Amino acid sequence: MTIERALERDLESWFREEATAVPPDLLARSxxxxxxxxxxxxxxxxxxxxxxxxxxxxxxxVPLVLTLVAVLVAATLVVSGGAPFVQxxxxxxxxxxxxxxxxxxxxxxxxxxxxxxxxxxxRAGAYSVYTMSGWSWGAVERHRVNAGEPLRLDGDAEGASxxxxxxxxxxxxxxxxxxxxxxxxxxxxAIDIPVDVVTVGDDGWFASLERGQSxxxxxxxxxxxxxxxxxxxxxxxxxxxxxxxxxxxxAMLETYTALPSGSMGPTSAALLDAIRASVPRGLDPGNxxxxxxxxxxxxxxxxxxxxDADIRADVAERCTDLxxxxxxxxxxxxxxxxxxxxxxxxxxxxxxxxRVAYGFLGNPNSRGPENVELVGSWLAHWWVEVYFxxxxxxxxxxxxxxxxxxxxxxxx
Amino acid sequence: MERAxxxxxxxxxxxxxxxxxxxxxxxQLMLRDRFLAEDAVQEALTVAWRDLRGLRDPDAFDAWLHxxxxxxxxxxxxxERTRSARVLASGPVQELPDSVGELADRDxxxxxxxxxxxxQRGVLVxxxxxxxxxxxxxxxLGVPAGTVRSRLSRAIAALRSELEADARGSGLAMxxxx
Numbered sequence: 001m002t003i004e005r006a007l008e009r010d011l012e013s014w015f016r017e018e019a020t021a022v023p024p025d026l027l028a029r030s031x032x033x034x035x036x037x038x039x040x041x042x043x044x045x046x047x048x049x050x051x052x053x054x055x056x057x058x059x060x061x062v063p064l065v066l067t068l069v070a071v072l073v074a075a076t077l078v079v080s081g082g083a084p085f086v087q088x089x090x091x092x093x094x095x096x097x098x099x100x101x102x103x104x105x106x107x108x109x110x111x112x113x114x115x116x117x118x119x120x121x122x123r124a125g126a127y128s129v130y131t132m133s134g135w136s137w138g139a140v141e142r143h144r145v146n147a148g149e150p151l152r153l154d155g156d157a158e159g160a161s162x163x164x165x166x167x168x169x170x171x172x173x174x175x176x177x178x179x180x181x182x183x184x185x186x187x188x189x190a191i192d193i194p195v196d197v198v199t200v201g202d203d204g205w206f207a208s209l210e211r212g213q214s215x216x217x218x219x220x221x222x223x224x225x226x227x228x229x230x231x232x233x234x235x236x237x238x239x240x241x242x243x244x245x246x247x248x249x250x251a252m253l254e255t256y257t258a259l260p261s262g263s264m265g266p267t268s269a270a271l272l273d274a275i276r277a278s279v280p281r282g283l284d285p286g287n288x289x290x291x292x293x294x295x296x297x298x299x300x301x302x303x304x305x306x307x308d309a310d311i312r313a314d315v316a317e318r319c320t321d322l323x324x325x326x327x328x329x330x331x332x333x334x335x336x337x338x339x340x341x342x343x344x345x346x347x348x349x350x351x352x353x354x355r356v357a358y359g360f361l362g363n364p365n366s367r368g369p370e371n372v373e374l375v376g377s378w379l380a381h382w383w384v385e386v387y388f389x390x391x392x393x394x395x396x397x398x399x400x401x402x403x404x405x406x407x408x409x410x411x412x
Numbered sequence: 413m414e415r416a417x418x419x420x421x422x423x424x425x426x427x428x429x430x431x432x433x434x435x436x437x438x439x440q441l442m443l444r445d446r447f448l449a450e451d452a453v454q455e456a457l458t459v460a461w462r463d464l465r466g467l468r469d470p471d472a473f474d475a476w477l478h479x480x481x482x483x484x485x486x487x488x489x490x491x492e493r494t495r496s497a498r499v500l501a502s503g504p505v506q507e508l509p510d511s512v513g514e515l516a517d518r519d520x521x522x523x524x525x526x527x528x529x530x531x532q533r534g535v536l537v538x539x540x541x542x543x544x545x546x547x548x549x550x551x552x553l554g555v556p557a558g559t560v561r562s563r564l565s566r567a568i569a570a571l572r573s574e575l576e577a578d579a580r581g582s583g584l585a586m587x588x589x590x
Contacts, residue, residue, distance in 0.1 A: 004568055008540060011571070014521045015441060015541040022436040026450055027429055030457040031421075312447060 025094045033102065035178065093127070094134035095324050097316075099309040099335045101378040104176035106360060107183065109373040115168050116371055117364070119404060120185040120226065121395060124359040125208035126385060128200050130345060132260055132323045135356050137207040138200040144212055147194050153187050153206045154393060162187070162392050164236025165225040173219040176377055180210040183359055184222040186385065186395060192221045201255050206393075227394070227406070236391070237411025241289040244388035248353055256353035256387060263345055265326035272346050274298070288352040292386050292396050295343050296405055299398035307401035308333040339399040340382035353387040357395065361404055424464070428457050431474070434542065435481050441541055442485045442533045444526055452488045456481040475551040478542075482534055482552060489530040524574035532567040539564055 109122070127135030145151055172183055182188075182195055187206070194212035199205055211220075228235040264272075275298045276285040283290040299305055311333050319327035325345045328338040340356050347354035361381045366374040383403070385393040397403040435456060440449035459480050525533060538549040539560075546557040546564075553560065 003572065004565075007568060007572055007575075010517065010521060011536060011540045014518060014525075015537065017518065018441060018522075019437045019541070020440065020446075022433045023446075023450065026436060026453060027425075027432050029450075030428065030432075030454040031425055033454050034458050034461045 025096060028094060029096060029098075033100070092131075092134065092136040095337045095341060097310070097312040099337075099380075101376075101380055102176070104377045106177035106375050106377045106379070107172055107174045109375060110171040110173070111367065111371045111373065112169055113371060115170075116367060118168075118226070119362040119364040120170075121357075121362055121381070121383065121397075121404065121406075122183045122360040122375060123186055123357050124181045124183050125198075125357070126206055127356045127358070128205065128207065128255055130259060130263060130341070130348075132263060134324075135341070137198065138255065140198050140200050140207050141204075142196045142198050145191075145195055145197055147192050148190055150190055151188055151195070151197055151209070152204065153197065153199075154204070162225050163390070164228055164234060164240060166228050166234075167223055168226055169221060169223050171219055171221045174217055178216070180216050182209040182211055182220065182222070184209075185224045185226050186357070186393060187225055189223045189225050191223075201251055203249070203251060205255070227408070231409045235409050235411075236394075238289065238293075238408050239411030241388050241391060241394060241408070242287055244289070244391050246288065246351075247389050248387070252353050252387060253351075256355055257348045257351055259345060259348050263323050263325060264349055265322065265329070267329040268323075268325045268342070268346070271329045271342075272349065275346065288347075288350075288386065289388070291350060291352065292343075292347060292354075292384075295346060296384075296396045296398045299339055299343055300400045300403055300405070302400055304332065305339070305400055306333045307335060307399065309335050311335075311338075336382040336399040336403070339403070340384050343384045343396065343398040347384070347386060355385050355393075356382055357385045358382045361402065424461060427473070428460075431477055432457075435477070438478065438481060438537055438542060439485050439488075441537045442482075442530060443488055444522075448488045449485075452481065452484040455487070456484040459484065472551070475548065478538075478552045479554060482538075485534070486530050520575055520578050523578050524571055527574050528567065528570060532563075532570055535560065535563045536567050536571070 107122075109120075125137065128138040129136045167189070168185070170184065177183075180196075182191060182193075184191075188209065191209075196210045196212050197204075198208040198210065200207050275295050276291070278298050279285040279290050279294040283294075285291050285294070305328075311331065314331045314333060315327060318331055322330070324338060325342045328334050328342050344354040344356050359381065360375050361379040363373055363375050363379060381399070381402075383395055383397040383399070385395050387393050395406050397405045432453065435453050436449060439452040439456075440446050443449050443452065456477070460477055463480070525536075528536075535549065535553070538544045538552055544552065546560040549560045550557045555563075
C-alpha cells in the first residue's frame with residue numbers, strides 16, 4: 001500500500017470518528033431564522049399543473065427520502081419560539097442556547113391617542129406543557145370565530161368579569177412577521193377578521209390565535225381588555241391580586257402546575273428557597289402574588305442573574321443532562337427563554353398555576369405623533385403569566401436587562 | 413409527498429431535515445469548530461431558502477445545497493481569521509508525544525488538518541467523508557472533475573508534509589527536553 005493510500009484510509013477513519021450528531025435544535029433555529037428574515041415565500045411554488053415538473057416533487061424527494069424521514073418529520077415541528085413555522089399543528093419548542101434575532105420590523109401597531117403612554121406586550125401564544133427541554137401548547141382544540149364575534153379566551157376569565165381592565169383598540173400591520181398567528185395584548189376580546197381560537201383544556205384556556213383566512217399578510221384590528229395600570233379608582237391593584245386566594249379548579253392545577261419529574265434539581269431547589277427568603281418582611285411567601293413578585297424581582301436582579309444572549313459554551317460545558325431550570329440556576333446567565341422557564345417552573349413547584357407566554361416586548365418609545373409602534377424582530381420575548389382566581393391571567397417578566405415588568409398600584 | 417404539497421415551507425423543512433446531519437458534519441469537519449459550523453449551516457439553509465427558485469434542475473438539489481454550504485463555510489473561515497489573530501490551526505506541539513498508538517495518530521491528523529487551508533480541507537472532506545466522486549465533488553465546488561483530481565492530490569501531499577513536519581517538531585521537542 002502506498003503512503004498516500006494509507007493516509008487516505010487514515011483520513012477516512014478519522015473523519016468517521018470525528019463526525020458527530022447534529023445538535024437537535026439546529027434545524028429549528030435555522031427555520032426560525034428564515035422565518036424572521038423573509039416575507040411570505042412567493043417563489044417556492046408547488047406547481048400542481050400537470051406536465052410541468054415541480055420544484056419539490058416525487059422525483060426530487062425519492063432520492064432524499066431516508067428511512068429517518070418519519071423521525072425527521074417530527075423534528076420539523078420544533079421551532080424556536082414565535083410563530084410556528086409549519087402549519088397547522090400544535091406548537092412545540094425547544095429552549096435554545098443562543099438568541100440571534102434578525103434586524104427586521106416584525107409588525108406595526110397603531111394605537112388610539114389615549115393609549116399613547118401605556119406599554120403593551122404583544123402576545124402570540126402561551127405554552128402549558130413543560131417538556132424539560134422546552135414547552136408546548138399541550139393538547140389543543142381549535143374553533144372558528146367569525147369576524148367581530150367575542151373570542152371568550154381563557155374560560156371564565158373573560159368579558160366584563162375581568163376586574164380592573166379597560167378596552168383598547170389596536171390595528172396590527174404585519175411586516176417581517178409572517179404566518180397565521182394573530183398578536184395582541186392579554187387579553188384579546190374580538191378581532192375584525194375570522195380567526196381560529198386555539199385552546200387547551202375543557203375550560204378553553206388560551207394557547208394561540210390564528211387567522212382563518214388564506215391571506216395572512218394584511219392588517220387586522222383587535223379590541224383587547226388590558227389592565228388599568230394607572231392610579232385610578234377602577235385600576236387593577238396589588239391588593240386585589242394578593243387577595244385572589246388559591247381556589248384553583250382541579251383542571252387548572254393539573255394543567256398549570258404539572259411538571260415532569262427531574263424538572264428541578266438541588267440548585268434550583270436552593271434558588272426557590274432563596275427567593276422565598278427574599279419576600280419582603282410583612283408579606284407572605286405563601287401568597288401567590290407576593291411569591292411571584294419576589295421571584296420576578298430576584299431573577300431580574302443583575303446581582304443574581306446576568307442577561308446573556310449566547311450561553312452555548314456554558315451550556316455545553318456545565319449542563320449535560322440537566323433540565324433547563326437546573327442549568328440556569330447553576331450558570332446564572334441566560335436570556336428570556338431561561339428566565340421565563342425558570343419562573344414558571346418554580347411557581348408550578350410551589351403550587352401556583354403559571355404558564356409561559358411568548359411574543360414580543362413593547363416598544364412604546366417608537367410611537368411618534370401618529371401613534372404607530374414599531375415592533376422589531378429583536379423584541380421577540382418570553383414572559384410568564386400567573387392565574388389569579390376572579391382576576392384572570394396576569395403577566396410577570398423576570399428577564400434581566402430587557403424585561404418589562406408590569407407594575408401595579410398597591411391599592412392600599 | 414402530501415405534506416410537501418400541503419405547504420411549501422413544510423416541504424422545505426423536510427428537505428432541510430433530510431440533509432442537515434450531513435451538512436453539519438461537513439461544516440464542522442472543515443471548520444473544526446462546532447459553533448462556527450452551526451452558523452454556517454444556518455446561513456446555508458437561509459441562502460438555500462432564498463435562492464431555491466433559481467435551481468433549474470431539481471435533481472441537482474443535493475449538490476447545489478452542498479455548494480451553498482461550502483461557500484458559507486469559507487465565509488465563516490474568513491470571518492474567523494479576520495476577527496482574531498488566532499489562526500484556525502492549533503499551535504506547535506508543546507507536550508511530549510504519546511508512544512506510537514491510535515490516539516497519537518488521531519491528534520497528529522487533527523493538528524495537520526487544522527494547518528491546511530479551508531479549500532484544501534473542503535476537497536478532502538467531500539472525497540473522504542462524504543464519499544463524492546471527482547465529478548460529484550466538481551459539481552459541489554463548481555469546477556471540472558480534472559481540477560478536483562489535481563486539488564485532491566495536492567491536498568493529500570500537503571497533509572502528508574504537514575504530518576511529517578509535525579512528527580519532526582515533536583522529535584525536536586523531545587530533544588530539547590533531554
